[in-house]
Amino acid sequence: MTSQETLDQGISNVETEYLEINSKGAWPILYQHIRNECSNFTYTCNESKKPQNKNLNRYRDVLPYDHSRIVLRRGxxxxxxxxxxxxxxxxxxxILTQGPLENTAGHFWLMVWEQNSKAVLMLxxxxxxxxxxxYQYWPLGDSTINTMMFPDVGINVTYISKTESSDYTTRILKLTDLETKExxxxxxxxxxxxxxxGVPxxxxxxxxxxxxxxxSGALDQNVGPPVVHCSAGIGRSGTFCLVDTCLVLIEENGLNSVNVREILIEMRRHRMGLIQTPDQLRFSYAAIIEGAKQLPSNNVNINNEVVTNHYDVVSNISNPSNEEEDEPPPLPPPRGESLTRSMMADLTSNPITRNDELSRPPDKPLPREPSVSTEISSSPQIIANSTVITNNLHEQNSDGVVVPNDNTSDGENSSKTISPPSSPDTKNEVRHRNKEKKERLAAQVREMKRRQKESEEWQKLKRSLFKPLTIGIGAAIVGGGIIAICGYLYMRG
Incomplete structure (x- = not known):
């Protein structure tokens, strides 16, 4: 079997998986399954929690793991x-990073310089x-601003030129090290x-x-890693890296070598929360399918001629142009307190209003991804003791890393003894608080039952999505993966 024949058969395999999940509307379930697996990670984020570093984080619950964080060498x-x-x-x-803050823009350019990166990808x-x-961290090149100076790290950034395209702009900037004059x-x-x-x-x-x-050569091995960022450096940035990585593996080894879910989990071991929504996961699959159809050249080769949009074909959807292109996908409910708080944590935490960066506190949480109606958990981490619910997820993100929790409201997850009230107003306040506790408890019990039901539904769906289909001899599935023996491909569904 030629490599091209293997590629063609492999594409059918991925499309089959895509269509199976799409037909069942199971993207939220698959996405939540990935999040649940990553919740077992035990990586630490100790450096990010140090007092002197807290104001260097854009969102307090998107933090770099200690074992894979970039360490600046000067400044x-x-x-x-x-x-x-x-x-x-x-x-x-x-290198995945947050969108620079005003007080971290110099650190950002110092990282680009020290890591010998050839390109910055801003999404x-x-x-x-x-x-x-x-933050506007690069010079726009207009008549007044051609150079930005960052004396705290000894770096200057100068505008050279730019090229406009319909969906992106390519700029050439010059970095100068003030210490070496290089x-x-x-x-x-x-x-x-x-x-x-959202997704494109x-x-x-x-x-x-x-x-x-x-x-451009920005992804080549003979230069430093590209610096990829969006606002938090996990959603759009994670989508880009997942698609690019999968297409490289497909090109080198055939699509049968790619398990998108496992690759995403592997990448999440280096930075928490990569890919923020089920729709971004769905788009990643579609882009991988479409990109694979443009192989076998060394690059994803799309010329300027009109190309059939495979995403619309396999999705059976239309994409009318939005009047406002920043509009997020219509996934309920609206974004609220935090990216990585589980639904159970949301029930026991106070909502935080999203503010403009100029007025936000340093430890502002990332706006939470749109919740999915099929969020499940195979083992709810809730322990009821009298009228108190201990929710360990309240202080952890979806990857199991403890994050700062400075805004715990009174009366929640607390073992403190409340002194007897000394006035009618205080009595009313205590009664109101107790009523709220009871309502939360009832809501959490309902949530436990719902999660249990959806866990059972997930098990049924998983058996349906990944059940064996015998094709010839020597085919098998191991852990949801695909193994082909004696030239036979194994297809899910």
Whole structure:
């Protein structure tokens, strides 16, 4: 069997999986299954919690793991909210980081310089839905601002040129090390039509963007890893890296070598929370399918001619142009307190209003991804004792890492003794608080039952999605993966 024949059969395999999940509307269930697996991670984020580093984090619950964080070698501190993502079998490395804050922009450029990165990939706008999502960390090149100086780290950034495309802008910037007087040109790829918590309208423009990034040499092994960021450095950034990595593996080994879910979990071991929504996971699959159809050249090769949008075909959806391209996908409920708090934690925590970056406190949480109606848990971590619910997830993110929890409301998860009230107002307040506790308890009991039911539904769906289909001899499934023996491919469903 030729490599191209293997590729063609493999594409059918991935499309079969995609269509199976799509037909059952099971993307939220698959996504939550991935989150539940990652909740067992025990990686620490101790450096991010140090008092001197807290105000260097854009969101208090998106923190870099200690074992993979980027360490700055000079400047006022060695900390930056960034992780090195390594996928050795794909010969890929990426630095994923948050959108720079005003007080971390110098650290950002110092990291680019020290890591010998050839390019910065920016996947968000400065302002989205009237909220500042990133500091303007590069010079715009207008008549007044051609150079930005960052004396705290000894780096200058100078605007050279830019090229406009329909979905992204490519800039050339020059970095100068003020200590050594050495200069270096950096590419700045700025994708401008990817909405926060959303996906591009189709894979076509996204794959063209990926093509330009690849052809620039920014992903080559002979240069430092590209610096990839959105606002938090996990959603859109994770989607980009997952698609690129999977396409590399498909090109080198055939699509039968790729298990998208396992690759995402592997990447999440380097930075928490990569890919924020079921729709981003769904788009990743569609982009991988469409990108694989453009192989077997060394790059995802999409020319300027019209290409059939496979995403619309396999999704059986239409994508009318949005009047406001920053509009997030219509997934209920609206984004609220935190990205990584579980639904049980949401029941016991106070909502925090989203503010513009200019007025936010340093430990502002990341706006929570749209909740999914099919969130499940195979083992609810809830222990009821009298009228108190101990929710261990309240102080952990979805990857099992403890995060700062400075805003715990009175009367929640507390063993403190309440003194007898001394006034009618205090009595009323205590009665009101007790009533709220009872209502929360009742809601949590209902939530436990719902989760148990959805866990059972997930088990049924999993058996349906990944059941064996015998094709010839010597085919088997191991842990949901696909093994082909004697030239036979094993298909899910």
């Amino acid at each position: 006022p501190c060695d900390y930056i909210n960034a992780n090195l993502i390594r996928v050795d079998r794909a010969h890929r490395q990426y 968000n706008k400065i302002i989205e839905k009237n909220h500042v999502k990133c 200069s270096r040109e950096i590419l700045h790829f700025h994708y401008t039509t990817w909405p926060d918590f 309208q189709s894979p076509t423009a996204f794959l063209r963007f990926l093509t330009d990034v690849r052809q």
